[in-house]
Each structure stands twice: as C-alpha cells, then as structure tokens.
Amino acid sequence: MFYEAVAVGNEVYAFRPDVDDKDRTEVFVFNTESLRWVKLTPETPGRGECPVEGPSMACSGLEHTAVLIEYTVYIWGRNLLHAFDVHAHRWSIPDVSGTVPEVPVLLLVLLLLPLQLLVSLCRAEEGLEFPNFDGKDRVLDINERNFKKALKRYDMLCLFYHDPPPTSKGLQKQFQMTELVLELTAQVLEDRDIGFGMVDSQKDVKVARKLGLEEVGSLYVFKDDRVIEFDGELSADTLVEFLLDVLEDPVELISNAMELRAFERMEEDIRLIGYFKGEDSYYKAFLEASERFQPYIKFFATFDKAVAKHLSLKMNEVNFYEPFMEEPAVLPGRPLSEMDIVDYVTQHRRATLRKLRAEDMFETWEDDMDGVHIVAFAEEEDPDGYEFLEILKDVARDNTNNPELSIVWIDPDDFPLLTTYWEKTFKLDLFRPQIGVVNVTDADSVWLDMSNDEDLPTAEELEDWIDDVLTGRVNTEDDDQSADQRDDGDDRGHDATDDSYRDGGGRYDDDDDDDSNQY
Known part of the structure; x- marks a missing residue:
C-alpha cells in the first residue's frame, strides 16, 4: 500500500x-x-x-x-x-x-x-497563474503622523475607512478578509504608484475629518485634487479594474471608424461625446466636467469631421447617451461650460433601464425611487433572458421621458455569490426571467406572475404592470395585506387566499376581468 x-x-x-x-x-x-x-x-x-x-x-x-x-x-x-x-x-x-x-x-x-x-x-500553465498574496505588508496604517506624507508619496492613494477591529471571531475573519483584498490589490498594482491605507474611525477621527472621510466601510480614492468614493463590490478583481479605469484619461478620443464602432456598441453605459476644434478649445470645459464623474460615466470626444458627421454632431455640441437608448439627447446650448455639463449629467444620470454592475452596485441600489426599486432579473446568455431583456429595452425606450421610472436589471451570472441569497429572500427561480418591486428597507417585494412556461409578457403587458406599480396599485405592502387576509379567512373558517399572490405572497397577477388575460 x-x-x-x-x-x-x-x-x-x-x-x-x-x-x-x-x-x-x-x-x-x-x-x-x-x-x-x-x-x-x-x-x-x-x-x-x-x-x-x-x-x-x-x-x-x-x-x-x-x-x-x-x-x-x-x-x-x-x-x-x-x-x-x-x-x-x-x-x-x-x-x-x-x-x-x-x-x-x-x-x-x-x-x-x-x-x-x-x-x-493549483498550478496553471505558464501565463495563467493567478496572483496569491505573497505575505508582504503594503497597506499602511494611516494616522496623523503619516497621512500627509502618504498623500505626497503616491500619484493615487486609496484609503479604507473602517470601524475599530471587532472582538468577535466571526467579524474578525471578515475584517481580515477585507485586509487581504486590499493587500492583494496593492500587490497587483505595486508598479502603478498607487498607495493603500486603512483609517480607523475611532483612533483616527482627526485624520478622517481632515480628509473628508464620512461613510464607514467605504473606500476613498485620492487622485490629484479629487476624491472618488468606491461604491462597488470590495473584491480584488473589481477593485483592480476600477482603479485602472481611474488611472486612465477621463476623456477618450475617437478618431477613426473602428473606435467609432466600439463606441456605438457600448449600450450598457451612460456616455457623452462632444465635437471640438481641438484641445485648446471648449474641449477644456468638457475635460474638466469629465473628471467629476470618472470612472462611473464615460466621456468621449472627437476632433474629426467625419466622425462628427456620422454622429450628427455640430461644433462644440455634446450628445448624451442613456443606456440602451438608440438615439442620444443633445445637451442644450453651445458652447457649454463645465457647470452646464455637470448639471445636465447630474440631473439625467438615473437611467430608465440601468444594469447593476459590480463596480458601482451600492451607489445604484442606494439611488432608489421613494424607497423601492423595480428590479428585473434576466440572464443575457439565456434565450428567455435575452428575449425578456429586449422587451425591457422596448419598454424603457417608450418611457424614457418618464422621470418616475427606473428599472434595475440584474444579470444573475454577474453575481454568482448573491444568486442563492436573492432566490431565498425573494422566493424566486432565477433560472427564469423575473420582474418585481422591492422595498430597499426590508427587502419586502411583489413579483409579476410569469409562471407561464411558454410565453413571456409583451411590452404592452409590462407597461400596464409598471403603471400599476407607479400608481400604487401594486406595492410591497400588498404582500403583508394578503397574509393578513389569509389569517382572517382561517379564523372565519373560509379560504381567503387571493390567486394574485402565490408562493407565500408577493406574486401579482392582474386577473380582475379575464383569466385569459393573465401574464
């Protein structure tokens, strides 16, 4: 043996x-x-x-x-x-x-x-070896004595603002995992002149106040005279990608047909493009405005007449592309000042249909509509998911001028660690497309009944359901009310279960008039 x-x-x-x-x-x-x-x-x-x-x-x-x-x-x-x-x-x-x-x-x-x-x-072939933490401490303990030196030493400084280290073993492991994410990120980006540090919200109150750190648990990026708050998933790969985007120039120039084709395929992102005479023109105001939104909103510019003609851009004009929209909106006025651009983007950055992304997922989730989100789950690589997503795009395009409507699209494939949590919390099968309204305070939710395996709802049917949500006919309190009705019915010896709510409540089916009209 x-x-x-x-x-x-x-x-x-x-x-x-x-x-x-x-x-x-x-x-x-x-x-x-x-x-x-x-x-x-x-x-x-x-x-x-x-x-x-x-x-x-x-x-x-x-x-x-x-x-x-x-x-x-x-x-x-x-x-x-x-x-x-x-x-x-x-x-x-x-x-x-x-x-x-x-x-x-x-x-x-x-x-x-x-x-x-x-x-x-777990050795891979040469060229596919994932980095592992090498044990070298690169993350600084930032305090009053060293924070100014750290700011001067690096081109970019990333500071994690945290509560004091916990005493319970479970929370200690979580804190250590956060430290490990920062250490691994610092290791991967060691040659990029990016510094990393941690600021204790209790020991280093004065430092936090001087640096403008407010939200515990957030990562702040200091670049030049700007402070960028990272509102994404705190994982090494997401953070590395985010920081590399911050290192890039805030405006990308488009000068040929291939670059133009790539620009037109970026339908998931908010993006702006302006046409200018050159770098010494009103382009400067556009550049300064872009720095305020980097890297969350993408800015492009062209000095090329052919590119501008293809995009129907006039000199010193800026187009604003909302995600999944076929036609852009033109920013009013020419030429535009920095504040003209900033004010317009700030007012219109909440898209009618927006995708939840790892790099800004918390910012998106916190930007709710009166405490709720209309949430759609759809796997883009799945045939049913792709079809449902196309229906959502049609609904968004038809309602792009409605400031009360914003749908958050989540592709479960992008968040494998959250899929089981969502299925348990919302009582859903995420192998099929789903759409519902979610209360961001307590995760209470109501979902459109899409149990018909053969047909997905049409754009018109979705618009009717969304109208019911916006008018309050469908809301997350219906779930609790339905449960109360069932309890009352049990007390009276009658079955008070409403067919509109299934799977423990939270399923909406508009069958008031005609059962054949079910979604």
Whole structure:
C-alpha cells in the first residue's frame, strides 16, 4: 500500500516502504494522461542512521504526512523531515533549526502549508497563474503622523475607512478578509504608484475629518485634487479594474471608424461625446466636467469631421447617451461650460433601464425611487433572458421621458455569490426571467406572475404592470395585506387566499376581468 501521494501537474507521486528493505522508500509516478505507472530510482541512495533514500515509512507508521511546495515534496516521519526533489529525483534532509514540535502539531503545520501556498498546488500553465498574496505588508496604517506624507508619496492613494477591529471571531475573519483584498490589490498594482491605507474611525477621527472621510466601510480614492468614493463590490478583481479605469484619461478620443464602432456598441453605459476644434478649445470645459464623474460615466470626444458627421454632431455640441437608448439627447446650448455639463449629467444620470454592475452596485441600489426599486432579473446568455431583456429595452425606450421610472436589471451570472441569497429572500427561480418591486428597507417585494412556461409578457403587458406599480396599485405592502387576509379567512373558517399572490405572497397577477388575460 502507498502511505503518501501528492499531485504534481498531471502526475501523481506515490511513496511507500520498499518491500525488500523497510528502511528504504520507493517512489512511483502515475501519469494521469497516459494512465501509466513508472517506478523511479532516486539519486544518492545512501544508508545509515539518517538515510537519504527517504523516510522509513514502515517504522513511522501513520505518523507522517507529505506536502508539495514548489517542486519539492516534504515528508515528515520518524521525527525527521525529508525532502524529495521531483525534478532531480533526489532525496535530501533539510537542515532545520529550532525545537521540533510534537508530531500532531507538525502534522497540522504541514497540512496548512498548501492552503497558504495555493498557487503551488493549483498550478496553471505558464501565463495563467493567478496572483496569491505573497505575505508582504503594503497597506499602511494611516494616522496623523503619516497621512500627509502618504498623500505626497503616491500619484493615487486609496484609503479604507473602517470601524475599530471587532472582538468577535466571526467579524474578525471578515475584517481580515477585507485586509487581504486590499493587500492583494496593492500587490497587483505595486508598479502603478498607487498607495493603500486603512483609517480607523475611532483612533483616527482627526485624520478622517481632515480628509473628508464620512461613510464607514467605504473606500476613498485620492487622485490629484479629487476624491472618488468606491461604491462597488470590495473584491480584488473589481477593485483592480476600477482603479485602472481611474488611472486612465477621463476623456477618450475617437478618431477613426473602428473606435467609432466600439463606441456605438457600448449600450450598457451612460456616455457623452462632444465635437471640438481641438484641445485648446471648449474641449477644456468638457475635460474638466469629465473628471467629476470618472470612472462611473464615460466621456468621449472627437476632433474629426467625419466622425462628427456620422454622429450628427455640430461644433462644440455634446450628445448624451442613456443606456440602451438608440438615439442620444443633445445637451442644450453651445458652447457649454463645465457647470452646464455637470448639471445636465447630474440631473439625467438615473437611467430608465440601468444594469447593476459590480463596480458601482451600492451607489445604484442606494439611488432608489421613494424607497423601492423595480428590479428585473434576466440572464443575457439565456434565450428567455435575452428575449425578456429586449422587451425591457422596448419598454424603457417608450418611457424614457418618464422621470418616475427606473428599472434595475440584474444579470444573475454577474453575481454568482448573491444568486442563492436573492432566490431565498425573494422566493424566486432565477433560472427564469423575473420582474418585481422591492422595498430597499426590508427587502419586502411583489413579483409579476410569469409562471407561464411558454410565453413571456409583451411590452404592452409590462407597461400596464409598471403603471400599476407607479400608481400604487401594486406595492410591497400588498404582500403583508394578503397574509393578513389569509389569517382572517382561517379564523372565519373560509379560504381567503387571493390567486394574485402565490408562493407565500408577493406574486401579482392582474386577473380582475379575464383569466385569459393573465401574464
């Protein structure tokens, strides 16, 4: 029998006592592609008190373990640490120092090593190796003594404003995970001259006040004379992408047909484009306005007559593209000042149909309509989801001038960690398109009944339902009222269940007049 085995790429290295000499260890390699075993003959097969042909597994019994670090297998047994080089096929005994721990303790240490060096065990081909935290502290503890120096030292400084470290173990782990996200982000962006720090809301009150930090749990980015609050998912990949966007120029120039084609395909984003004579023109006001919204709203400009003609842009004119709209709105007035542009964007940035994105998801969710959101779930890659999304676009285009309407589209594929939570909270099957109204205070919700497996609602039917939401005929309190009615009916011995509400309440079905008219 084999006592230990470790995976090295597509091969498995297995170790067992030599059948003829129990003081020796045999090494076998199993190739998972060819499904073929090979017995190795390690170099320097010495003998003696501390054999370099491997640990004596027969004597050490079960008191041994093996781990792979880089290209070396470390095996502890019989109170000795042996190392086997999988490239050279050579045994050695590392020169260790310190007090040798008891066997159970060392076993635990060796078992934990792969978790700390995950990249060694989950090695990808060259060019696809995901970064792992290297253990180097890069995130600063910002205080009164060092915050000015940090601001001067880096081109861009990111500060996480947090509550004092918690005392409970669960919250401590959460705090440590946040620190790890910042450390990994700092490691990946180490060559970009971006600094990272943490500001304690209790110990560093004066620093927070001087820097304008207000919301605990938020990340603030200091670039030049601007402060940008990150309102997205605090994960390393989302944060890295966000910061790289902040490093880019706030205005992207379009000068040829390929760039123009890429611009026209960006239907999910709010974007502005202006036509100017050159950089020394009214373009300066456009540039200064763009800095106030970077990187959440994208600004483009062109100095090219052909590009401007294709977009029907006049000199010093700016077009505003709402997400999913086919035609842009023209900002009134020419030429435009910085504040003209800022005021218009601020007034119109809440789109009729907007997609929930990881980089600004909390800003979107906090921008509710009187405490509620109309929320639509649809997987764009799914045929039904794609069809439903196209219906939503039609509804949005027909109602783009209604300031009371804003639909938040969520693609569950973008938030795999939240999908189960949403399904449990809203009692939904997110493998199918859904639309409902959600109270952002208590997550109470009412959802349009779309249980018909064959047909999705038409744009007209959706507009009727949305009109019921906007007029208050459908609201999140209906769920509670329906439950109260059922309780009253039970008390009277009658079934007071309303067919409009199913699955524990919260399902709306407009069947007042004709059952054949159900959505």
